[in-house]
Amino acid sequence: xxxxxxxxxxxxxxxxPTLNREHFVxxxxxxxxxxxxxxxRLTRNSSDAEDxxxxxxxxxxxxxxxxxxxxxxxxxxxxxxxxxFISERRKASNRAIHESYVEESESDDEPFSLFExxxxxxxxxxxxxxxxxxxxxxxxxxxxxxNDLAEQFRVVVILADMEGLSYxxxxxxxxxxxxxxxxxxxxxxxxxxxALWQHAQEPKNSPSGE
Amino acid sequence: xxxxxxxxIECEEAIRMLLEYLxxxxxxxxxxxxxxxxxxxxxxxxxxxxxxxxxxVVKEKxxxxxxxxxxxxxxxxxxxx
Numbered sequence: 001x002x003x004x005x006x007x008x009x010x011x012x013x014x015x016x017p018t019l020n021r022e023h024f025v026x027x028x029x030x031x032x033x034x035x036x037x038x039x040x041r042l043t044r045n046s047s048d049a050e051d052x053x054x055x056x057x058x059x060x061x062x063x064x065x066x067x068x069x070x071x072x073x074x075x076x077x078x079x080x081x082x083x084x085f086i087s088e089r090r091k092a093s094n095r096a097i098h099e100s101y102v103e104e105s106e107s108d109d110e111p112f113s114l115f116e117x118x119x120x121x122x123x124x125x126x127x128x129x130x131x132x133x134x135x136x137x138x139x140x141x142x143x144x145x146x147n148d149l150a151e152q153f154r155v156v157v158i159l160a161d162m163e164g165l166s167y168x169x170x171x172x173x174x175x176x177x178x179x180x181x182x183x184x185x186x187x188x189x190x191x192x193x194x195a196l197w198q199h200a201q202e203p204k205n206s207p208s209g210e
Numbered sequence: 211x212x213x214x215x216x217x218x219i220e221c222e223e224a225i226r227m228l229l230e231y232l233x234x235x236x237x238x239x240x241x242x243x244x245x246x247x248x249x250x251x252x253x254x255x256x257x258x259x260x261x262x263x264x265x266x267v268v269k270e271k272x273x274x275x276x277x278x279x280x281x282x283x284x285x286x287x288x289x290x291x
Contacts, residue, residue, distance in 0.1 A: 037274035
């Protein structure tokens with residue numbers, strides 16, 4: 001967790017060209033649910049997620065002058081949060097985050113399509129399996145599947161599918177080429193679909209063990 | 211782009227570009243090709259609908275409400291700005 005001195009806090013008393021304090025606070029309030037949701041998916045832990053959001057808000061205020069365009073408030077905020085998350089993880093693991101990722105070439109990531117699994121003749125004859133599958137998906141299923149993704153894929157899927165950032169915006173947030181974003185997103189979604197499928201095969205009434 | 215400029219594509223190519231189509235990340239040329247194919251191919255259209263719904267379900271179910279403790283904490287932090 002960040003600890004800032006009052007001097008650091010007040011250092012930014014100058015009003016940003018785009019946002020004064022009152023508007024900044026309003027913007028934060030408006031985005032707080034989303035910010036917390038993404039923080040929870042990133043950290044996979046509510047206490048760490050709350051710390052991450054609190055640090056992000058403090059950092060955002062300190063560097064408010066770097067916000068050039070109010071319409072870009074959300075990607076700007078997410079960039080601060082994601083970078084802070086990655087840098088804290090680096091510190092914690094004492095090695096570069098990229099090294100902690102599963103090597104892209106080594107990961108078990110044969111393209112997987114839920115649709116192809118569900119859209120099989122014997123299932124189609126029986127009912128509308130795709131719709132049935134979607135109707136039965138629970139919040140817990142999505143959370144488990146997202147939490148199981150390798151971090152490099154999870155971050156990209158969160159930014160694209162929860163936050164709705166464009167590939168270009170994600171590339172800026174993560175400082176990665178757009179082609180890498182494209183590839184990680186594709187593989188992340190494929191892994192997510194595979195996890196949802198595998199989770200759906202498990203007996204529904206068994207305890208999760210967590 | 212007029213209709214005759216749209217490049218015809220097969221199912222395999224349309225499916226390869228489907229998620230980027232749904233993300234609005236294809237260039238105009240490819241976007242139109244996928245769209246044209248979807249209008250003509252029921253199987254790919256069904257798949258597109260599934261992927262689109264799944265994307266929405268993930269987005270909707272992954273959302274959270276910020277806990278009240280966090281709201282209070284952020285309020286306290288903001289008072290120091």
